[in-house]
Amino acid sequence: MKVGIIMGSTSDLPVMQEAIDILATFNITTEVDIVSAHRTPEKLFDYGQNAHTRGINVIIAGAGGAAHLPGMVASLSPLPVIGVPVKSRNSIDGWDSVLSILQMPGGVPVATVALDGAKNAGILAAQILGARDSEIQKTILEYKEGLKQKVIEGAKSL
Numbered sequence: 001m002k003v004g005i006i007m008g009s010t011s012d013l014p015v016m017q018e019a020i021d022i023l024a025t026f027n028i029t030t031e032v033d034i035v036s037a038h039r040t041p042e043k044l045f046d047y048g049q050n051a052h053t054r055g056i057n058v059i060i061a062g063a064g065g066a067a068h069l070p071g072m073v074a075s076l077s078p079l080p081v082i083g084v085p086v087k088s089r090n091s092i093d094g095w096d097s098v099l100s101i102l103q104m105p106g107g108v109p110v111a112t113v114a115l116d117g118a119k120n121a122g123i124l125a126a127q128i129l130g131a132r133d134s135e136i137q138k139t140i141l142e143y144k145e146g147l148k149q150k151v152i153e154g155a156k157s158l
């Protein structure tokens with residue numbers, strides 16, 4: 001089981017690192033790459049058409065600005081694509097990225113997380129894999145238990 005994590009630019013890495021990190025804590029293998037629909041269109045086509053043949057099960061795609069990367073990958077790949085809108089430099093407060101990833105036409109879904117929500121993208125990818133892998137699902141249940149305990153402990157310290 002492997003998650004492919006792609007982003008439009010190395011400048012997205014500080015945000016996308018959170019997806020890489022959370023998947024590492026779940027012991028899920030990731031393959032990280034920079035792919036841009038605008039700047040490396042041939043690489044985008046190759047990635048979208050072949051990711052599923054290379055053993056990738058879910059794709060997380062992050063991009064800022066006119067964020068065409070997640071939607072274009074979704075148009076080419078049979079895999080589930082999770083889109084991460086990134087609030088990049090010169091963005092219109094991140095709305096440019098949010099809307100261009102969220103508002104996909106019918107037939108080509110991208111599961112869009114919150115602005116800079118790479119951590120949730122990683123968790124969602126793990127949950128998708130966990131639907132078919134009981135070990136991963138167990139890890140997710142433990143993670144959820146940890147969240148619950150933190151809230152309970154926090155409430156006790158009030």
Ligand SMILES: Nc1c(C(=O)O)ncn1[C@@H]1O[C@H](COP(=O)(O)O)[C@@H](O)[C@H]1O
Nearest residue numbers: 008009011036037038063064068069088
């Ligand atoms: N949205 C896209 C795509 C794409 O969608 O193909 N390629 C790069 N970008 C975005 O441009 C922003 C600025 O990139 P630079 O920092 O490299 O100028 C980044 O957030 C990137 O995701």
